[in-house]
Amino acid sequence: MxxxxxxxxxxxxxxxxxxxxxxxxxxxxxxxxxxxxxxxxxxxxxxxxxxxxxxxxxxxxxxxxxxxxxxxxxxxxxxxxxxxxxxxxxxxxxxxxxxxxxxxxxxxxxxxxxxxxxxxxxxxxxxxxxxxxxxxxxxxxxxxxxxxxxxxxxxxxxxxxxxxxxxxxxxxNDDFYVDEKINTAANGTEYIHSGRINPIKEIKSTNFPSLDAFYQDGRKVFEFATGIVPEQMKTILEKNHLTETIDYVIPHQANLRIIEQLSQKLDLPMEKFVVNVVDYGNTSSAGLAMALDQLQQKHPEPKTVLLTGFGAGLDFGSIIIKL
The missing domain is CATH 3.40.47.10 (Thiolase/Chalcone synthase)
Incomplete structure (x- = not known):
């Protein structure tokens, strides 16, 4: 099947x-x-x-x-x-x-x-x-x-x-799945957070839940995204003998500068990277899915694609698919 x-x-x-x-x-x-x-x-x-x-x-x-x-x-x-x-x-x-x-x-x-x-x-x-x-x-x-x-x-x-x-x-021949590598870097739980809810200190009528706004330590996130993440990407590409022949890479659309760094560290041309962050900004996990559809619309021919996401947790994962 x-x-x-x-x-x-x-x-x-x-x-x-x-x-x-x-x-x-x-x-x-x-x-x-x-x-x-x-x-x-x-x-x-x-x-x-x-x-x-x-x-x-x-x-x-x-x-x-x-x-x-x-x-x-x-x-x-x-x-x-x-x-x-x-x-x-x-x-x-x-x-x-x-x-x-x-x-x-x-x-x-x-x-x-x-x-x-x-x-x-x-x-x-x-x-x-x-x-x-x-x-x-x-x-x-x-x-x-x-x-x-x-x-x-x-x-x-x-x-x-x-x-x-x-x-x-x-x-x-229809099967989309090639391989995956998924990790969590447990030492990064404070680098990005959003919507934290504090426990109550006492029972009182004025208690009401409230959420904190999104926060990120930009420098730490940049170091993680350009340090640990490309190593995972290299590993899965090498394992599947796709280091030079992968057709397209869709990374998390964090910002254009990080994507440029990934291109350099993987020694792959920017032409292989699908980018929508310039027009859409960082749309968190949606950016990969959006870029996948944009790629499919522009290049409907058969292709092999590396998807890599990374974010709060710190969670990061790469999956190679065929379309």
């Missing part, structure tokens, strides 16, 4: 936010942002558009492209660190909005590595033979978790969603 990617899709909100827009609310400017991040614009979800809405748009497009009905979906996984709520899961909301009444659904919280973790998880479910079709979506409304007085973080992020449908196949 094989597992194939039967459809890809992505969606971004209509509202485009430029660097000049951000400069009106914080001490920054277009020149600084482009120099340090390569980002020109990003999209923000506004007017009550939440993470489940973005994910549902992707789900609808996936169903339309694949020719499947919502009732044929067995599993829905949503990777997100900006859920509509802690419970119910955003995936549950997507299941309801799609009317995928036969699917079970749950969220994965692995930050910017979420799409790789979600794809890996769904592949294991599908390989069991008990399920025929699974939807994996990464969706983020990062804008709602930003501290817009923190210019070291807020300028990076945008909102968006992307995903795939995995389907069983009896054709060996």
């Amino acid at each position: 094989s597992v194939k990617i039967s459809a890809t899709a992505h969606y971004v909100p209509e509202r485009i936010v430029t660097n000049d827009d951000l400069a009106r609310v914080m001490d920054t400017n277009d020149e600084w942002i482009q120099k340090h991040t390569g980002i020109k614009t990003r999209h923000f979800a506004m007017d009550d558009e939440n993470t489940s809405d973005l994910a549902t748009k992707v789900g609808e497009e996936l169903l339309q492209k694949s020719g499947l009905s919502a009732e044929q979906i067995d599993l829905i996984i949503v990777s997100t660190i900006t859920p509509d709520s802690l419970t119910p899961a955003t995936a549950n909301l997507v299941q309801r909005k799609l009317n995928a009444k036969n699917a079970f659904s749950f969220d994965i919280s692995s930050a910017c590595a979420g799409f790789v973790f979600g794809l890996s998880t769904a592949e294991k479910f599908m390989r069991s033979g008990r399920y025929q079709h699974a939807i994996v979506i990464s969706a983020e409304t990062n804008s709602k978790m930003m501290d817009f007085q923190d210019r070291t973080s807020a300028v990076f992020f945008g909102d968006g969603a992307g995903g795939v449908i995995l389907s069983n196949s009896d054709q060996a």
Whole structure:
């Protein structure tokens, strides 16, 4: 039995936010942002558009492209660190909005590595033979978790969603999965955090839960992303004899400077790297899924692709797929 990617899709909100827009609310400017991040614009979800809405748009497009009905979906996984709520899961909301009444659904919280973790998880479910079709979506409304007085973080992020449908196949050549390597660097739990909830100190009527905004130690994250992560990428490429012949690389769209560093450390030309961070900003785990759909639209021919995600946790993972 094989597992194939039967459809890809992505969606971004209509509202485009430029660097000049951000400069009106914080001490920054277009020149600084482009120099340090390569980002020109990003999209923000506004007017009550939440993470489940973005994910549902992707789900609808996936169903339309694949020719499947919502009732044929067995599993829905949503990777997100900006859920509509802690419970119910955003995936549950997507299941309801799609009317995928036969699917079970749950969220994965692995930050910017979420799409790789979600794809890996769904592949294991599908390989069991008990399920025929699974939807994996990464969706983020990062804008709602930003501290817009923190210019070291807020300028990076945008909102968006992307995903795939995995389907069983009896054709060996259809199989999308080549190999994976997934890790957690446990010493990095303080480098990135968002939505922390403090325990109560006493029982009193004024207790009410509150969340903290997104925070990252930019220098530590950069060192991690350009140090440990490319070593993992090299290892999996070497293991599969693809060091020089990999067709495309889709890294986490953290910022353009990190992607340029990965290109140098892997000794692969930037032409092999799929990039959307310039126009979409850092969309956390959604960036990989969005870039995968963009690549598929632009280059529908058969290809081998390395997907690498890395983020809070510190979680990082690489998966090689065939399309």
